[in-house]
Each structure stands twice: as C-alpha cells, then as structure tokens.
Amino acid sequence: MKKIFLVGCILLFVFCAPKKTVIETEGLEEVVVFGEEETVPTVSEEPVLPAAEEPLLPPPPVEAEEPVAAEEEIVLIPPPVEEEPIAPEPPTAEPYVPAQPTTPVMAPQKVYGFRVQIFASSTEENASHVAADARKVFSDRVYVEYVAPYYKVRVGDYLTNEEVEPLKDKALSLGYRGAFIVETMVTP
Known part of the structure; x- marks a missing residue:
C-alpha cells in the first residue's frame, strides 16, 4: 500500500511539475521561465513614433444668469399653544372571577363484552x-x-355471558333463526 502511494506521489510530481523554458535575450544573461511552454512573441523592430497631440480647447464660457428676484411672501407663524395634559383615567378594577373548571368529556371506553348476532349479509342494504x-x-x-x-347485525352491550342469554332467547322467539352470542368490543 505504501509503495502504491509513493509511486502515485512521484507520478503526480512528474506530471504536475512546471516546465522550464529558456528565453535568449540580446544581453549576456539568460531568462529562465517556469511554466508551460509558450511561443515567444516576436517583437517588431520598427520604431514607434508618438502620436500627434490634439490641442486642448478650453471649455466654452458659461454665461452667468442673473437670479430672478423671488417675491417675498410673509408667513405668520401662530404662537405655540400649550395644551393641558389630560390625565389618563385610572383603570377600573374588575372583580376577579375564576374560570370554571371544565370536566374533560371522555369518549366511552370500549371493553370486551357480549352481543347477540341476529343476521349476516354480503350486502349493506340487506x-x-x-x-x-x-x-x-x-x-x-x-x-x-x-x-x-x-x-353483521348485532344487538346489545353486555359485559357477561349470563346477562346476554335472555336477549338471545328473545331474538330466537321473535323469529331470528340462528341468533347466537358473540364476544366483541362493547360500550357499557
């Protein structure tokens, strides 16, 4: 693992190292430039003459206009009127009436109990x-x-089997054949 890391560092150094470029000048010295090789721009040997200067013209004179005499308007400022401070009315103390405690309305608890099933159908309409x-x-x-x-059509909310037995007998006597007791969640 160390060897791979070392080889990777060497390759990185070799490929990322700046390249050395030598530019020859007319003098006795050599200029060494590090970086990517670029083509040396050719310098023209023609003398460059200064451009003819344009004469500077002074800005045109600004004519001074006479200020228009403004009509003076007399404004009367009324003297300040001192207002009497109005004393705020003292707050009236209302008798403290505590809020009436509300008893939380709890949903009826469901417990295991018994009902009598008198009918079952595959359609809700029946x-x-x-x-x-x-x-x-x-x-x-x-x-x-x-x-x-x-x-399923079920009747009653009873907690014990003994309490629901008379209801089953009544359902059978009223013509609900096959009425039977089922254990289910009831609301007592």
Whole structure:
C-alpha cells in the first residue's frame, strides 16, 4: 500500500511539475521561465513614433444668469399653544372571577363484552333493512358491523355471558333463526 502511494506521489510530481523554458535575450544573461511552454512573441523592430497631440480647447464660457428676484411672501407663524395634559383615567378594577373548571368529556371506553348476532349479509342494504326492523322490536342498541366479507347485525352491550342469554332467547322467539352470542368490543 505504501509503495502504491509513493509511486502515485512521484507520478503526480512528474506530471504536475512546471516546465522550464529558456528565453535568449540580446544581453549576456539568460531568462529562465517556469511554466508551460509558450511561443515567444516576436517583437517588431520598427520604431514607434508618438502620436500627434490634439490641442486642448478650453471649455466654452458659461454665461452667468442673473437670479430672478423671488417675491417675498410673509408667513405668520401662530404662537405655540400649550395644551393641558389630560390625565389618563385610572383603570377600573374588575372583580376577579375564576374560570370554571371544565370536566374533560371522555369518549366511552370500549371493553370486551357480549352481543347477540341476529343476521349476516354480503350486502349493506340487506343488513340495514334487518337492523331497522330490529330497532322496532329490541330496546337495546342495534349495530351493523362490517367484518369481511359480511355485514353483521348485532344487538346489545353486555359485559357477561349470563346477562346476554335472555336477549338471545328473545331474538330466537321473535323469529331470528340462528341468533347466537358473540364476544366483541362493547360500550357499557
């Protein structure tokens, strides 16, 4: 690795080093210029004569115009009127009324509980019709839940299996064949 680095540095030095150019002059000395080789410009041996100077002309004289006499206008400045400072009214103290604490309204907590499923359909329309009919006969809340691939009509919010058993019997007696108890999240 060190050898490769050393070879790389040497190559860099060789290719990037300035080139030496010697320019011969008429005198006894040689001028050495470092850098890239350039062609030496040829100098013409013809004498260069100075150009004829143009005569400088003075600028044309500026005629002085007489200032136009301005009409004097008399302006009366009224004497300053002293204004009486108006005292600001003292702030009126309003009685402090503390804000009434608001009780945070919490969303109903969902817990594991039981419902009675009375119907299942692949279309929401059929499930909605059955749910509307069930709301007329059941005093409990009726839900239409989508659990792929079916819309399920469920009734009630109960925490124990023993509480929901009479609702299942009522659903069977009302003609909802195949009604059964399901465990799901309920809002007590």
